[in-house]
Amino acid sequence: MTDREETVAKIHDLIDPFNKKGVDISGGTRFAQDLEWDSLTVMDFVASVEDEFDILISMNRAAEIETVDQLIEAVAQLEGER
Amino acid sequence: MSDLFSKFDDLIALREGLLSSGMTDPFNLVMEKVESPTVAICNGKRTILLGTYNYMGMTFDPDVIAAGKQALDEFGSGTTGSRVLNGTYVGHRACEDALKEFYAMDHAMVFSTGYQANLGIISTIAGKDDYIILDIDSHASIYDGCAMGNAQIVPFRHNDIEALEKRLKRVPEGAGKLVVLEGVYSMLGDIAPLKEMIAVSKANGAMVLVDEAHSMGFIGENGRGVAEAQGVIDDVDFIIGTFSKSVGTVGGFCVSNHPKFEILRLVCRPYVFTASLPPSVVATAATSIRKLMHGADKRAHLWENSKRLHAGLRQLGFTLGTDEPQSAIIAVIMPDLEKGAAMWEALLEEGLYVNLARPPATPANMTLLRCSLCAEHTGDQVEEILGMFAAAGRATGCI
Numbered sequence: 001m002t003d004r005e006e007t008v009a010k011i012h013d014l015i016d017p018f019n020k021k022g023v024d025i026s027g028g029t030r031f032a033q034d035l036e037w038d039s040l041t042v043m044d045f046v047a048s049v050e051d052e053f054d055i056l057i058s059m060n061r062a063a064e065i066e067t068v069d070q071l072i073e074a075v076a077q078l079e080g081e082r
Numbered sequence: 083m084s085d086l087f088s089k090f091d092d093l094i095a096l097r098e099g100l101l102s103s104g105m106t107d108p109f110n111l112v113m114e115k116v117e118s119p120t121v122a123i124c125n126g127k128r129t130i131l132l133g134t135y136n137y138m139g140m141t142f143d144p145d146v147i148a149a150g151k152q153a154l155d156e157f158g159s160g161t162t163g164s165r166v167l168n169g170t171y172v173g174h175r176a177c178e179d180a181l182k183e184f185y186a187m188d189h190a191m192v193f194s195t196g197y198q199a200n201l202g203i204i205s206t207i208a209g210k211d212d213y214i215i216l217d218i219d220s221h222a223s224i225y226d227g228c229a230m231g232n233a234q235i236v237p238f239r240h241n242d243i244e245a246l247e248k249r250l251k252r253v254p255e256g257a258g259k260l261v262v263l264e265g266v267y268s269m270l271g272d273i274a275p276l277k278e279m280i281a282v283s284k285a286n287g288a289m290v291l292v293d294e295a296h297s298m299g300f301i302g303e304n305g306r307g308v309a310e311a312q313g314v315i316d317d318v319d320f321i322i323g324t325f326s327k328s329v330g331t332v333g334g335f336c337v338s339n340h341p342k343f344e345i346l347r348l349v350c351r352p353y354v355f356t357a358s359l360p361p362s363v364v365a366t367a368a369t370s371i372r373k374l375m376h377g378a379d380k381r382a383h384l385w386e387n388s389k390r391l392h393a394g395l396r397q398l399g400f401t402l403g404t405d406e407p408q409s410a411i412i413a414v415i416m417p418d419l420e421k422g423a424a425m426w427e428a429l430l431e432e433g434l435y436v437n438l439a440r441p442p443a444t445p446a447n448m449t450l451l452r453c454s455l456c457a458e459h460t461g462d463q464v465e466e467i468l469g470m471f472a473a474a475g476r477a478t479g480c481i
Contacts, residue, residue: 040447043218043237047245056252058213058234081254 007075010052011068018045027069053079100420106427108438118142119330119458124435132453132467133437137410138299138380139458140330140370150331153365160360165192166347169358177364180371181337185306185321189343192335192364194356196295196324197223199334202352203291203320204262205231212258215249215283217241217274219267219445221293233260240267240445243278250286259288265308266296269444269452270403271411273301277312284317291320299328299374300381300410300457325367328374333359333367380457384410387455387464394468399481403450413439414451414471421480422449428474434467 001009012025015035019025023035031037037045046062049055049071055078057065065071101107115123119139120131140146153173163169174192181190193199204227208214214228218237228235234257238245246261253259261283263274276292283290294307302310305328309315319340325333336346347353359367385407392407395414403413416422419440426438429451437452444450459467475481 038447039442040445044239047218047237047239050252051245051248054248054252056213056234056236056249058236059228060235 135327138328149369150362150366153361157361173364177368196334198352202350208233216262265294266409384457416449432470
């Protein structure tokens with residue numbers, strides 16, 4: 001697996017426990033609208049992503065992330081900055 | 083034209099759904115008369131107050147009231163000005179002096195509300211490239227202070243020392259760090275492991291701000307709060323507090339030993355761009371703060387009340403926010419909003435006022451009946467309260 005494929009797979013795994021409605025996850029899946037996550041769920045999920053990749057995703061940054069693809073991009077970028 | 087209010091439609095519908103069942107609106111109660119810190123008349127009925135944050139019962143203290151009346155006579159009804167212009171009277175200085183003595187700290191700054199104290203201090207001291215690491219269950223005023231500033235905001239799981247430490251270690255080299263904690267978290271009434279959290283923060287080069295709004299006057303040998311009780315108050319850089327709980331009036335403050343603290347009076351916008359507290363308010367606050375320094379007996383009685391209520395509610399079969407009483411707040415966890423609202427109303431009919439707390443103010447979408455005890459509640463009143471919980475709980479099927 002490439003680094004990116006690995007990141008995608010890890011993020012899918014992290015979404016899983018929060019995906020209570022069993023929505024099919026694609027790059028375009030939106031956290032708020034499609035997964036119907038409220039702000040508390042989003043914060044819990046962001047914390048699990050932070051710990052998995054050993055990065056910080058500030059609330060300011062998280063607010064700009066709406067889709068799975070955008071999250072993957074952000075994680076790749078934050079990992080690069082580390 | 084799109085209606086800017088359409089974003090509130092879901093909430094309007096939820097509210098109308100509840101009220102159409104004939105339910106009393108829990109967010110629209112009017113106190114017609116207030117007899118004492120523990121009793122008021124609501125809907126013509128004598129009601130025991132168990133949701134006022136009036137922990138030390140100072141609102142009707144004769145010395146406090148006398149000080150307020152004298153200040154009204156001598157200084158008028160209001161200052162009509164900012165603290166940095168015409169709004170600093172001797173009373174404001176006296177109030178800050180009382181705070182410095184109460185906390186044994188070098189500096190004290192009084193704001194017009196506790197909300198503004200958090201808003202002002204947090205938004206001002208953490209700048210664009212700084213990081214604020216805060217407990218996820220922090221009060222709205224802390225989040226709003228974060229939102230008003232430009233810092234990077236990173237929440238961590240409630241009271242989780244390891245989660246805090248991990249995030250501190252991930253902050254880029256050289257960035258400023260502010261850790262924001264609360265002594266008592268007001269929703270569940272649980273306290274923070276400040277000793278461990280402050281040690282971790284200091285080891286990672288962070289400054290620490292602790293909001294002690296719900297512990298002042300009650301927790302700690304001198305009533306300085308949870309940081310005092312856990313022996314780490316000297317490592318706290320900023321303590322935020324309020325006059326609207328144990329002090330018994332309105333207003334907020336920050337105390338600190340930071341040598342440059344006084345500059346905040348010129349750069350903190352929620353301090354500068356609002357009118358200062360009325361002279362009567364700062365006079366009542368200063369008098370109350372000085373009396374709280376000698377409140378050891380009242381503190382002991384309040385702990386007794388808290389322990390008795392906690393044990394009694396548990397015995398009745400209610401689920402509580404904490405396994406042991408940790409503060410003067412006892413949170414009763416309700417299964418859902420409907421049951422919570424029904425129980426709240428049944429208690430009011432019994433003659434007891436508690437706070438109904440619902441999402442998003444509560445953690446994990448819980449509906450809570452939040453009880454805050456007062457040092458002026460008598461032992462008999464606490465037994466009476468337990469009787470009301472038993473009756474209302476059975477009437478609504480909660481127990």
